[in-house]
Amino acid sequence: MAESLVPETHVLAIASHVTSGYVGNTMATFCMQTLGCEVSAIHTVNYSNHVGYRRFKGRKSQPEELAELWDGLKNARLDGFDVLLSGYCPSSATAEQVGRIARELKSRSRTKPGSFFWVLDPVMGDNGRIYVAEDTVPVYKSLLKDADLILPNQFEAELLSEVKIHDLASMKRAITKLHKDYRVPHVIITSIRLPATSSNTPIQVEEDLSASAKLTIIGSTATDDMEPRLFRITVDALPVFFSGTGDMFASLMVARLRQAAQDADVLGRASWRSPDDVQATDLPLAKAAEKVLASMHAVLKDTAAHYDAATERLKAEQDGALNEGKGEEAEAEKATQRHLSLTRAAEVRVVRNIPVLLSPPDMECFKAQHVTIHENHG
Amino acid sequence: MAESLVPETHVLAIASHVTSGYVGNTMATFCMQTLGCEVSAIHTVNYSNHVGYRRFKGRKSQPEELAELWDGLKNARLDGFDVLLSGYCPSSATAEQVGRIARELKSRSRTKPGSFFWVLDPVMGDNGRIYVAEDTVPVYKSLLKDADLILPNQFEAELLSEVKIHDLASMKRAITKLHKDYRVPHVIITSIRLPATSSNTPIQVEEDLSASAKLTIIGSTATDDMEPRLFRITVDALPVFFSGTGDMFASLMVARLRQAAQDADVLGRASWRSPDDVQATDLPLAKAAEKVLASMHAVLKDTAAHYDAATERLKAEQDGALNEGKGEEAEAEKATQRHLSLTRAAEVRVVRNIPVLLSPPDMECFKAQHVTIHENHG
Numbered sequence: 001m002a003e004s005l006v007p008e009t010h011v012l013a014i015a016s017h018v019t020s021g022y023v024g025n026t027m028a029t030f031c032m033q034t035l036g037c038e039v040s041a042i043h044t045v046n047y048s049n050h051v052g053y054r055r056f057k058g059r060k061s062q063p064e065e066l067a068e069l070w071d072g073l074k075n076a077r078l079d080g081f082d083v084l085l086s087g088y089c090p091s092s093a094t095a096e097q098v099g100r101i102a103r104e105l106k107s108r109s110r111t112k113p114g115s116f117f118w119v120l121d122p123v124m125g126d127n128g129r130i131y132v133a134e135d136t137v138p139v140y141k142s143l144l145k146d147a148d149l150i151l152p153n154q155f156e157a158e159l160l161s162e163v164k165i166h167d168l169a170s171m172k173r174a175i176t177k178l179h180k181d182y183r184v185p186h187v188i189i190t191s192i193r194l195p196a197t198s199s200n201t202p203i204q205v206e207e208d209l210s211a212s213a214k215l216t217i218i219g220s221t222a223t224d225d226m227e228p229r230l231f232r233i234t235v236d237a238l239p240v241f242f243s244g245t246g247d248m249f250a251s252l253m254v255a256r257l258r259q260a261a262q263d264a265d266v267l268g269r270a271s272w273r274s275p276d277d278v279q280a281t282d283l284p285l286a287k288a289a290e291k292v293l294a295s296m297h298a299v300l301k302d303t304a305a306h307y308d309a310a311t312e313r314l315k316a317e318q319d320g321a322l323n324e325g326k327g328e329e330a331e332a333e334k335a336t337q338r339h340l341s342l343t344r345a346a347e348v349r350v351v352r353n354i355p356v357l358l359s360p361p362d363m364e365c366f367k368a369q370h371v372t373i374h375e376n377h378g
Numbered sequence: 379m380a381e382s383l384v385p386e387t388h389v390l391a392i393a394s395h396v397t398s399g400y401v402g403n404t405m406a407t408f409c410m411q412t413l414g415c416e417v418s419a420i421h422t423v424n425y426s427n428h429v430g431y432r433r434f435k436g437r438k439s440q441p442e443e444l445a446e447l448w449d450g451l452k453n454a455r456l457d458g459f460d461v462l463l464s465g466y467c468p469s470s471a472t473a474e475q476v477g478r479i480a481r482e483l484k485s486r487s488r489t490k491p492g493s494f495f496w497v498l499d500p501v502m503g504d505n506g507r508i509y510v511a512e513d514t515v516p517v518y519k520s521l522l523k524d525a526d527l528i529l530p531n532q533f534e535a536e537l538l539s540e541v542k543i544h545d546l547a548s549m550k551r552a553i554t555k556l557h558k559d560y561r562v563p564h565v566i567i568t569s570i571r572l573p574a575t576s577s578n579t580p581i582q583v584e585e586d587l588s589a590s591a592k593l594t595i596i597g598s599t600a601t602d603d604m605e606p607r608l609f610r611i612t613v614d615a616l617p618v619f620f621s622g623t624g625d626m627f628a629s630l631m632v633a634r635l636r637q638a639a640q641d642a643d644v645l646g647r648a649s650w651r652s653p654d655d656v657q658a659t660d661l662p663l664a665k666a667a668e669k670v671l672a673s674m675h676a677v678l679k680d681t682a683a684h685y686d687a688a689t690e691r692l693k694a695e696q697d698g699a700l701n702e703g704k705g706e707e708a709e710a711e712k713a714t715q716r717h718l719s720l721t722r723a724a725e726v727r728v729v730r731n732i733p734v735l736l737s738p739p740d741m742e743c744f745k746a747q748h749v750t751i752h753e754n755h756g
Contacts, residue, residue, distance in 0.1 A: 072434050
């Protein structure tokens with residue numbers, strides 16, 4: 001199993017913490033540790049569970065608390081990180097504090113190219129809905145110039161690039177803008193719903209969770225001229241809504257990208273960028289994403305099976321309790337309890353699936369493909 | 379690898395959190411997750427690193443914050459725990475709050491024996507030195523009656539039992555008192571330094587970190603009459619001071635004891651207690667401890683090797699920097715930097731050693747043995 005471990009990597013992970021379940025740092029820490037990374041976690045919130053339950057308690061960390069822990073690490077000389085992974089920030093002030101830490105780490109690496117790498121997950125919203133304060137958007141834009149890899153979903157990519165994404169051509173324009181205007185060397189746009197074959201075909205953004213639905217990621221590592229090198233990987237979507245999959249993707253990418261960059265011998269290059277002669281589908285970014293999606297798909301398939309079993313059990317219980325309280329209040333309470341049970345059943349079964357995290361199965365189904373676009377100058 | 383996983387177990391873990399390194403919940407969460415447990419962590423402190431560095435920053439959680447997270451879990455129906463593992467509490471008020479949570483969980487299990495199990499690590503001090511507020515001792519004493527397994531070191535066992543432990547006979551008296559007067563069914567006393575063959579021979583408590591030093595644990599599961607069934611396991615001590623090994627021991631015990639209790643078919647018995655005809659060395663407690671110590675020894679041996687390499691590197695660096703600043707201040711700073719480097723090098727390499735956590739090696743060296751004592755009625 002030792003050969004599955006990534007090179008020794010010290011990661012500073014700044015994101016949310018929940019007591020129960022797997023989102024934010026609670027998800028990311030375990031995934032990266034399982035692949036052998038040393039993870040130092042600073043929590044931006046400290047909640048009982050994720051907000052998808054609609055009931056949760058706990059508190060947000062203040063930006064000063066993040067600063068204090070960072071100072072503590074520096075004082076004890078524990079601040080030598082290879083990678084920063086930053087996720088959900090509950091306020092623009094927290095995002096700014098994360099930016100200060102990132103810039104400090106980045107500035108030290110100026111004389112030693114590749115010695116520090118920032119994976120920034122600009123968590124702002126999804127499916128056209130923003131769920132952070134509006135003033136967080138310009139803060140994230142200001143942070144981009146120091147990030148090495150960003151992992152926005154389609155909506156977040158639109159917010160950052162100010163390009164409305166409705167087909168592959170506009171997708172390419174958005175990524176090109178992130179490369180050229182914001183100087184981000186690596187971009188992966190996640191959670192894209194689009195037809196299997198497409199060029200100017202509109203992208204489906206509606207929630208299509210049927211069995212035949214597909215999910216696509218599109219990634220790119222810029223050339224020296226900041227031109228995109230686009231690849232895509234399309235996988236079958238599972239008919240369950242999982243929380244924490246963005247954090248799972250980001251954290252597994254940290255480990256697998258470091259490994260792929262080592263394999264490609266680019267760890268000593270600024271931002272681990274591949275020379276211009278490397279094709280899109282041969283990029284370490286693409287190689288890493290293939291492994292990550294293969295692992296994730298296996299874990300989520302197992303979770304979906306358990307979710308289905310829980311749904312069946314719940315149905316049997318509710319059928320057996322037909323004579324219980326009726327009326328609006330009783331119905332509402334029943335709906336709430338059902339929602340809580342199913343939300344819990346959808347918690348990603350990551351700790352029961354270590355083998356597929358270490359050895360991604362069915363790799364042939366997750367091959368990165370070139371993206372060909374016939375530009376529509378309309 | 380699936381066969382290494384323990385039965386599905388939901389653990390509530392209440393202990394300290396550090397950003398960097400492995401103590402408290404940062405150690406315990408990873409160890410239990412690796413063995414397949416679902417872990418919900420509530421942090422009693424949130425520090426940058428452990429206090430052994432002598433430099434650290436961060437804050438203690440208030441008892442109300444623990445209560446709030448616990449309320450959040452109850453509201454979202456995420457409070458169905460099989461096991462509570464509680465560790466370091468920064469104040470007696472926090473220990474009392476942990477007790478309230480434990481009693482609530484315990485009271486629900488009255489009608490369903492074995493459905494809840496509390497592993498209490500009464501962290502108070504070591505080697506004759508108490509490092510929590512004095513008023514924590516009576517609080518821990520008041521908590522014991524609801525605990526299923528306690529894991530004091532020798533000094534903590536003395537504080538709780540009020541028996542001065544200087545030989546095996548007094549060790550037995552202390553454990554008997556914890557069984558009979560405090561109604562604790564399972565006890566393991568850790569970090570005992572005593573000669574390999576002994577009965578009334580005094581126990582060595584001084585810091586003997588030579589290569590030939592031994593470390594012993596002595597455990598017992600009470601019979602129906604609350605008489606002790608004593609076993610011991612003695613292992614070679616490693617000549618490095620590690621932090622977090624108590625948390626590692628406690629958390630691996632949670633997973634392995636649950637597995638051993640299932641194997642012995644006692645999960646449905648109150649406090650997972652074995653029938654009276656089970657011999658000390660056949661107890662699930664003994665079987666679990668054997669696996670835990672075998673895993674720990676392998677991880678610590680690897681850590682010690684890395685520690686030695688770090689010591690060598692540091693020596694070479696300091697030899698090469700002979701012309702640097704002299705004088706008292708420079709010397710003090712050099713000593714501080716050396717202390718920080720070596721403390722970091724002694725951080726347990728748990729994430730790089732998952733295979734030995736899953737498959738404890740050299741099990742034959744960690745066999746539990748009977749403890750025979752010729753009572754000294756003096």
